[in-house]
Amino acid sequence: MRELVRYATLAPNSHNTQPWKFRIDTDRIDVLPDFSRRCPAVDPDDHHLFVTLGCATENLVLAARAHGLRADVSVFNATADAIRIDLEPAAPEDSPRFRAITKRQCTRANYDGKPVPSEQLSALEASATNEDVAAMMFTAKRDLETILEYVVAGNTAQMNDKAFIAELKQWIRFSEPSIVEHRDGLFSASSGNPTVPNWVGKTMLNFVFTEDSENEKYTGHIRSSAGVIAFVSQEDNRESWINVGRCYERFALQATVFGLRHAHINQAVEVPEVRAQFADYLGIGEQRPDLLVRFGYGPELPRSLRRSVDQVIIA
Template identity: 50%
Template sequence: MNRRNLILGGSAVALAAAGAYAVMRGPSYPDAAAGVWSRKSRQADDGLNYLVHNATLAANSHNTQPWLFSGTASQVSIRPDTSRATPVADPDNHHLFASLGAAAENLVLAAAADGRSAEVGFDPGAGGQIRIDLTETGGSRRDPLFEAITERQCTRSMYSRRDVPSAELAMLEAAARVEGCEVLLITRRPQIDAILELITSANAAQIADPHFVSELKSWLRFNAAHAIRTGDGLYSGCSGNPTLPSWLGSIAFGMAFTAKAENDKIIKQVGSSAGLAVIVSGGDDPAHWVRAGRSYQRFALAATSLGIRHAFLNQPLEVTAFRPELAALLGIGQKRPDLLVRFGYAEPMPRSLRRPVSDVIVNA
């Protein structure tokens, strides 16, 4: 064998070895994310899979994906997967039901694109569940909000400080209007700064609670391999944080996750945003929390379709002691503010993952 053949032969062996290693390691993070977020068209016999795929692309607290779907392509139930609740951050399951509501909204939009109208109801019995009745309409309705389902993300980066035009603010308000819910948009700096003070104070209170930190840590995924293995949780790369082996990530998180560091970041993030949005529903029970989730998801999809990014800052809603002060600043009386996000303009970040649809569809 001459030298050239030896090199070529060696390269082929190296390529084969690299290929085998890649197969053993599974898909790269970008490939895994692209698989999750690709638009899947409905196949003749998988109406329920199509609906659930779209539903699972909704935002959900800590990306625990706390949902179980059952039914058929004409009647779907969504109920909580309580094994995926976050009892410290969300002791009354408010965020859990809001996450189910966000999923329901995506499902309704996907059904409309597939020629079905939806009636959404809430059954408070047996732990509470959403029931969606679907009826053939004979015509597909591709709402721009539906088109945004595969593009929406929570973007936890710095934004560009650019203001959102008032016509687009009005479009966001209109899109988020769900029966019994409204979104309040705050774009004046003094009011933003007053709310920011509550966010940072509540954030410091959460970080001082070791139970909160340990629950959060259990949903952090410090590297792509861990995120891909579980298909859930908060992958550090999505927030622009370094990816590290799990053992090192755990140590680094313990050292870097301080109230001061996080609050410094939040102050800069809010300063770079065009405004804050608060979803407020008319009641404080699971049926209204579901509505708040639907309203948020519609806000987020409308924002996405206008090129506007957003990320949650729920701290003053999660620490109950701060809720009345926030309600007073918003002028909403005794109502409970449900969800709080900042919004503005930024480049997209890496996408979060989801578990396969087959993991969340169960027999009734």
């Protein structure tokens, strides 16, 4: 059961705050939110937090199957803030996606611009959807340029938002000793940046991390990508956000199986005004675009660390 939790903690998660707790019982594991690790500035309604719990759930289900346990997932109370995974013995089901759990990463680098074969695009799209969640995929240059405009608009708003910047700084780990001490947060090297002592990093950030430099970086990132995928849930509540997380993680693992990298460009869906304009562009009416993710072929970057299983299991 602890090993299943370990696989769950390898899931992507917003700002690498790892906002989860796990409760192990004889034949089930509950996945619970750790609200002490929420990010009120970038994620005021805990949307990303519940998407994150969905990602962890998907890993746990895949790991359970591989270890000979069938998993039945339910959201178990009225406020939908806990996920119950009932487990019962079944024939072990190894799968390429399970094997990809330890290889997957969010890769914030330029990719090589090469296209993805169309049958793989179809398989990726299929992995990213279920009855509650639709995926919209874009690979045409003209679409990527338009999407870039929404990302730049969102990024510009965030770079001018003091609360957003203060929160982000709190979670950046500039040095190796700092990432090893905390085992959470955004490690500089995992974003392709140099590692420096924390005080140097915090000072440098004020000069290096500007609206223009960030917008330029995202322009390179999007123009070098093979495509972009938007996840859109039918409803806008915690249960749907958990479902979005499960679909996104399936996509991320399938992309890893195909040798593809991916990274988030959520600026277009995090700032409410920009999100509304972006929803118009997607033609989805009142529905919420949940996540925006680019993909393509690119390098592997240093990994993000996770806290130990002991730190996330509760009685």
